Amino acid sequence: MFARPQQLREAGVLGLNERNTDFIMRLNPRSLYPRVDDKVITKDLALKAGMAVPELYGVIFNQGEVKDFVEIVEGRESFVIKPAQGSGGDGILVVTGRSKRKRDSFRLSSGMLISTGEIAHHISNIVGGQYSLSGNRDKALIEYCVNFDPVFAEVSYQGVPDIRVIVYRGYPAMAMVRLPTRASDGKANLHQRAVGAGVDMSLGETLTGVLDNEVVDEHPDTGALVSGLQIPKWNFILETAARGFEVTELGYLGVDMVIDRDLGPMILEMNARPGLNIQIANCTGLASRVARIDEIFDSRATPEQRTRVARREFPADRQTSIHFDR
């Protein structure tokens, strides 16, 4: 049932308390939080740094503008509505199309129909602060709905699969692919029962997955093998993630990326408090990788150099995946 603390220590596992005190408090000054907590700012910064982000269709700032969303999405078949200060994927509405018969109804990624009024209510909830980290008033973003690359089609149930890269002091330290499930309602969030699959940092190939803190080999809904998938443009993905450090200046950063079929990898959001389940997905402790980065840290290294170092230093422990493949 329980492991001994000593065992976890040896496996290089990072705990929540250590993450909060030694990483977030030390490396992430609070004044920098708005850069990642407010997605409008994040998008702006990423664009200025020349990184790809989903196109912003519009922002709704207050209750009076809620009805304006109809104009914003006028002529668009698909779009995503999300709170600017949301956390954990809460409050995100993915609209993939319009109803054929009723023009004022929209189809969600889950296939359910939703009326304009219901969307407006959702937006006003967002603006009212229901999903915001602080509980204060918030903004609602309406942006491009990613047309995701078919590479993960076999292993996701609706929704948008994304790639989370943990960047420590500018070095990509660990990555995982987050695959939506029926239970996660199309959301790529492990808290909501999405599957997380570890990624071999040097090859960009998926390893085994984790569901609810349990190691799994197959996607629970599609039954396809989670492991052995090659992520396209892996080097570009890692370099973009590494550049997230220059953009946000956060020393402990989670960069969430999606791969669009046409537009390639783009940054969805960044996170100053990335969770720790990524360790289970990779069957590897984060603390040991972080310790290695501290050893080889070079403040003058470019994102390209840091990516090269990360790919060299952190190949997957093949024995691990063999163990779970059996």
Next chain:
Amino acid sequence: MKQQYVFGLAALLAIVGLSVFAYKWQVLDFPLTRNQETSVWTIESSISFDSGPGSIKVNLLIPTLTPGFRMLNENSVSRGYGFSLNYGSGGREAQWAIRRADGQQTIYYRISVYEDEGMNQSDTTPPFPPPPVINEPFKTAVDVIVADVKEQSADTASFTAELLRRMNDPSPDPNVELLLSNATTRAEFVESITTILASARIPARMVHGTALQGRQRNAEPVTWLEVHDGDQWRYFNPMTGEENLPERFLVWWRGNEPLINVEGGSNVQVGFAVQENHLDAVAIAETQVAQQGARAIDFSLYSLPIQTQAVYSVLLMIPIGALIMVILRNMVGIDAFGTFMPVLIALAFRETKLVWGVILFSVLVALGLSIRFLLDRLRLLLVPRLSAVLIVVVILMLLISLMSHRLGMETGLSVALFPMVIIAMTIERMSVVWEERGAADAMRAGAGSLIVAIIAYVFMGLPWLEHLIFTFPELLLVVLALVVLAGRYTGYRLLELSRFKVLTEQ
């Protein structure tokens, strides 16, 4: 670097808290446990006499140095008399005076004492007494006895013991017989012994007092012999020569002066009555501190009005609840709604008692949740919706109270003590989690909150802990130190040990 500051601060807080605590406990005698009672003895001396025609002055010797006892308070009851306390040659004296009085008079002097070992040392070393002037033929007799006893003794104590043996011999030698020919009372007997001891240059005096036990209507003061051996006073039973003092012997006065002296009155009677009471040790410690003028008492919660005390006895337990919260969240890793919601729920449990508290809380949240889901259909804005939930919670509380009253279950009335705003927020948070993460997550976090609340309730309700914090509020500094330390705890949480167990199975 920062780590050191944290440890330093925590150590400082703990040291300050613990040293104030130790001072109050060890020096000021504040009790560690509740209802620790100390026996308090009240000795009342009643003086009655027939008044003469003129002015009246009454002098009563009262306790000055009381080995083994500490005075709690004293007072006098006398109608129309002027009262004063003076230091006379034989120690403290109470003096009453009146210009004229009619008929029989009764004056009371009352003193309350309690046992205190620390009082034994508070006496002074006397000078060697001058050789007394004694007339013949007694002088020769005394000299002979002193020479004889000296021959058969080694030190002051054995000298005294040997002298007392001879003086109490049923067939005394002629010298003793001569000396005792005038001694009819015990006091006179002891007085002649002090004279002999003075001739041998040994400081000695008579002590008069009572052995305190239970309730005594008429306690007779008995005379004891006190001899100084150069280091300390020793007590001898003058009738047996044994060196001891009766248990709980309160020394009332010393020397050979009369206990009472009434000028202008006749037919004087003095009686002593003893009564044992049990007083809360806190009260005694406070009185004592007040007498000594120590400042610590100014900050004691016991000096507040009773009602405020009741409020603080509850409020002071909140830091304990917060500490439990810190431990359960950061060291165990239990998920709960809101940072301090469980602590406030635990406070409400204090009034409702645990089982009813859990039932009422669950019923309230369940009803609130179902109504919250109905409200969801109305698509209200956030703040109006929260307010609606709050109002619904208040109405539900009212209904539960009314219903349980109808059914004769008075405990149901205590539902009113739940923090309604906190419950409304809990319902709102729970419904959002329910929608976003599913019923399982909402239930898990709800159950987590309840578990934390129950554990916090158990600790916040420990009577000894409550007493300890209330009597020694400085212990909150220690709690603060612990919380600060926990703030730098970077180890694994207990639940992480099971969560990350897969990583160790390679």
